[in-house]
């Protein structure tokens with residue numbers, strides 16, 4: 001260290017001090033470390049990405065400047081290490097994003113630098129695809145005496161002058177020569193030698209993304225909004241300049257929410273000088289997973305052809321993502337459509353945020369920082385003082401609870417009563433609005449949903465055939481399929497489980513052998529695969545471990561049996577029963593790349609597929625007018641999971657997939673097969689009755705203080721060593737109980753206890769669950785625990801605030 005100062009005193013003399021948050025996240029300094037700013041970097045600004053030395057070995061490490069100070073708050077100024085250099089590609093974040101990052105770091109209990117790292121696409125950090133071009137332009141103050149110029153030299157100088165006047169001061173050497181009619185670049189070089197032209201290096205990211213190809217086709221006729229759409233739009237327009245507000249657009253499936261978003265954005269774009277900013281107005285549209293929602297994206301690209309749209313999602317190559325980000329950062333694109341992380345788009349003058357399908361769990365990131373894209377969107381809107389629109393046919397209970405100004409309070413038995421929640425929520429509801437689109441867009445009706453009792457069905461089959469056993473397709477669904485095929489309509493069949501069979505077992509119940517993963521506490525799933533000599537493979541859906549299918553039980557040597565449902569089995573059953581139908585399966589196994597979805601959906605739209613079988617992937621936002629039949633093979637897959645949101649998920653899945661039917665003037669029909677025909681979430685989904693479902697479910701959650709009425713956080717401790725895991729979890733829990741008691745005991749702590757899946761990928765897992773009446777006490781407890789050094793954000797401990805996945 002000392003040497004560094006002695007050898008380069010002038011360059012490293014500190015002109016200021018910077019708080020730098022390191023991307024790798026340092027738990028002992030969660031908000032960053034102090035570094036000296038050398039004279040060479042005197043113009044450094046907050047938000048810039050820099051390289052700094054770390055640790056004894058001064059390992060160069062990336063971080064972001066959070067704040068700059070004239071003096072250092074640290075006692076020994078001598079030992080402060082200097083920043084090495086700024087990011088080679090000049091990457092920086094806007095002040096607005098710095099504020100947002102600070103909130104995320106504190107709310108989700110994650111080191112600030114890790115949040116910054118998450119905000120930037122990896123391709124931007126690596127500079128993938130960037131090339132440096134040498135540009136030439138007129139020299140500001142030509143050196144030397146004017147000399148006589150050749151005709152070509154003069155032509156080039158004139159061209160450069162004209163371009164400069166037209167706001168293009170810099171041109172590539174070759175291009176300038178071409179424009180002036182010179183055959184080679186030598187006259188340009190001569191002018192550079194004479195000092196009449198000068199050079200400048202410009203970085204550019206090359207990528208070949210053609211957004212035009214992704215536009216929706218058709219739908220060119222301007223739609224006339226129906227009354228509810230118009231009311232919704234008027235409401236939004238009225239609030240555009242009213243500052244922060246959350247507007248939940250609860251519109252039934254096919255109610256035309258997209259059209260409302262489009263018009264609201266049109267309005268924002270038209271109002272260029274609304275707030276006196278130099279930058280054009282901009283907007284962000286979040287969609288759950290772009291590969292699954294190509295139609296929504298297509299509609300935006302179609303409508304805003306003139307404006308500059310950028311897309312950000314995992315289907316792009318690294319260079320394409322980098323190029324899109326640069327366009328946004330430079331202000332060339334001002335409408336950004338993307339998945340979760342697009343909420344970090346570095347836009348200036350942001351005026352509106354839209355979160356489509358806000359209930360989708362894919363908005364929650366499952367690694368640190370474990371943020372929820374929708375909630376970050378709300379915070380970003382709050383910081384920017386602008387409206388955010390959340391759209392869904394099946395709103396999350398979190399959002400519905402907030403906007404409906406619900407009367408639910410945590411009951412006395414739930415311990416979690418607190419007066420301050422009531423007051424907070426009163427304050428909050430003023431900014432929260434509910435807009436409803438109760439009917440489908442003109443010309444379409446909600447489909448009729450029938451519930452089919454599978455136990456009844458089993459009995460009927462037995463009476464007819466004399467054979468016991470479960471059939472994937474009920475008689476009613478079989479008949480409906482036959483009819484739909486005859487009418488040249490299309491069908492979607494949902495089964496939320498991949499593979500062929502999810503149980504591989506010994507047929508002898510006294511033996512009871514069941515094939516489990518070696519590394520996880522779950523059963524293995526059998527996948528058929530004709531490309532394999534064995535005809536299939538047994539796979540774990542949690543760690544991806546694979547084995548071959550055993551032919552006999554390892555314990556008692558009887559021939560094994562496979563049972564349980566899977567999409568492959570449905571596909572096989574359809575091939576047997578409807579040999580002439582064109583069937584395609586759409587799940588994570590059959591669709592490996594973004595373009596697979598695109599191809600499959602294009603084929604479906606073109607009518608080349610009669611029956612589309614798939615997991616929840618097919619339930620999302622798709623709009624195909626010829627779908628007349630939707631079948632849910634088994635509505636119970638999510639119902640019995642050990643997760644307090646099981647009913648909510650079941651409701652959403654059924655309501656959403658049912659919503660794919662009848663999206664034209666032809667009526668749609670939906671058949672839902674279940675062993676729990678009287679379950680309220682299934683019953684109410686069949687009636688399209690979201691309100692009753694929500695009221696009922698909220699009442700039950702209130703009774704036990706669960707979210708959204710109470711707030712939850714969860715800590716998962718994992719370790720390959722069972723005892724180390726249990727011990728660490730116990731130490732943590734004991735310490736937390738103490739902190740909680742010290743702070744007045746406002747948090748209900750549960751655990752440590754094994755997670756519902758107690759081992760994944762050979763890691764044992766223990767959890768501690770926290771519930772409180774509001775977020776504040778959870779924050780206090782987590783902060784105290786972190787400050788005590790017990791909550792390192794390493795691979796052994798995961799902190800999850802507002803958890804979505806509980807397994």
Ligand SMILES: Nc1ncnc2c1ncn2[C@@H]1O[C@H](COP(=O)(O)OP(=O)(O)OP(=O)(O)O)[C@@H](O)[C@H]1O
Pocket residue numbers: 219223224225226229251252253254255256257258259392393441442620621622623659
């Ligand atoms: N006012 C209108 N008149 C005629 N058609 C309309 C109108 N508004 C929307 N549509 C059409 O209705 C269909 C459904 O609209 P959209 O996909 O926006 O529904 P949605 O509310 O997003 O539904 P979901 O929640 O199921 O995704 C689209 O094909 C759209 O073009």
Ligand SMILES: [Zn+2]
Pocket residue numbers: 517518519520540541542543544545761
């Ligand atoms: Zn496994």
